[in-house]
Amino acid sequence: MAITRKVKPKELFMGKLSYGGDLLEEITDVCRKENIRLGRVEALGAVQRARLGFYNQQTHEYQFFVVDQPLEITKLVGNVSLKDGNPFVHAHITVADKMGNAYGGHLAPGTVVFACEFILEAFDGPILERHLDEATGLSLWTMSE
């Protein structure tokens, strides 16, 4: 059964990231600077390399890997909530190489921007904070029905 919270649109931003920047870090920096504690983000563009995570559902550990080539970002999607009291961006990304082959995973630090345009929405609403979830080993929102 899904657990749901009502939120409200608050602010909306469009922007671009800097050439050579770290994709995840730059988006997180915008959230910190604009004090966004709840929201969502989407982006498209290209990266010089991608570092992605796959969560091993058996061992409960992320396995990280690098796709070390220029790639189109066909989609970045993420949400913003709190972890340890700070804005935390949880984003997944799909990228494609020069043959069009698509790769994807959990966006990890180490993904280097070539060019990236993003839309970031801030929401008003309840505090959603991440804590360890025993069933999955992931850091999930603590919510009760």
Added chain:
Amino acid sequence: MAITRKVKPKELFMGKLSYGGDLLEEITDVCRKENIRLGRVEALGAVQRARLGFYNQQTHEYQFFVVDQPLEITKLVGNVSLKDGNPFVHAHITVADKMGNAYGGHLAPGTVVFACEFILEAFDGPILERHLDEATGLSLWTMSE
């Protein structure tokens, strides 16, 4: 030529789905519970297995297949409208395996949640109801210009 309807933002929800739940069914349940008859949904997370559909444009039949392994959801995107008078979620999904290889298709029942965070928007607007479209064999919105 595109056919377009103006709608208005009404309500906005963030939430998480339950471990082991059916991805499509849980999102549809939220729409029923919150009486969402028009809207859109997006999600990211991971699934234990995915069941996807590919629409055969010649025979006008969906071909379903299972990617029977743990996968990251790199993107779920969908809209909400009516079919047979009830809220109906039409969603497509992109997933990625442990090597980062991406797969995708029409989200079918049988996709099992590992962890999933979603954002669901309800819109006010005209009734969009799905009926058989002769040209494609699909169940599309009946709209005239």
Added chain:
Amino acid sequence: MAITRKVKPKELFMGKLSYGGDLLEEITDVCRKENIRLGRVEALGAVQRARLGFYNQQTHEYQFFVVDQPLEITKLVGNVSLKDGNPFVHAHITVADKMGNAYGGHLAPGTVVFACEFILEAFDGPILERHLDEATGLSLWTMSE
């Protein structure tokens, strides 16, 4: 460092594209018709063929290729801004074939709609206009901090 502009939601549209239409052209036509100069778009559906671009980050040229088969659109995402004074849609797309294999890239003219449902948002905000960016060779938003 990211460069950011605040925008405001203005109008929201849902709609469908026509069988056999050019995907990028039809979305651009809606923007022209509704006078959308700033915004975002998302879509799902299926195409008869896709024409995609990959930006060569060394030579600063797009390489275009065709995936010449029926495909599901697992996600189209794009933004709307101005280029040469006219509404310009910059979209990336992820598609999947009958085996579920995903491909993606920059959406180019020549992608033929089978069926496509879209959501298009218009924003109020500063003028974002594309001009040549020396560092990347791309047509990016001219923004200063």
